[in-house]
Amino acid sequence: MSRPGDRGSVTAELAVALPVLVTLLLAGLTAVNAVATKLRCVDAAREAARAEARGEPGAAAGQRAAPGGAVVSVVRDGDLVRATVRTMVRPLGGRLPGVPVEAYAVAAYEPDQAP
Template structure:
């Protein structure tokens, strides 16, 4: 025998036995629901940051490739970059490097923003005018 009482069992005082976990679902829901919402918002922020980083990488690659034959890399990068991005193109010898940075909103408006960045490099094409950042 397991020691459990049947549902209709009456105690020695003649009253029906009361279970001790009454209302526990409501308490667990009240504690778990805010944690679940916070986890969902963190996941949405992470997906937004990864998507923005992909866009930054595309913009940096296009800016570096445009600057390598002598075109304006910053103008080209601006067309591909997410809104509010900061684009920096530098030329060092025979190498062009483009960096794109953009702030990403986190869980709330009062929290600091994350800064997502991506960098791409390209070789300067020989025989063309000097690259323009």
């Protein structure tokens, strides 16, 4: 049997715990989304660096593989090509500040592969 002073305590505990649980769930979903976006950025940077190293337009190749809204930049420095992909992961559909995600890849320039 419950004591008279305990009546309604489960409701109060649930009212306190539920917002915390929802916040943790949203944080977990945002983390999963950030990791998935990071992997897509890594793939896009790799594609961009590879394409530019072969003499093809690397930024276009990277943009095809990048997540929507990402910025792809490719820089050739001597015998190396460096591609960078940057984007933001916006939790709750953009209602909260974004989490920046960046990936880069480096490839050796292949002069014999130019079209």
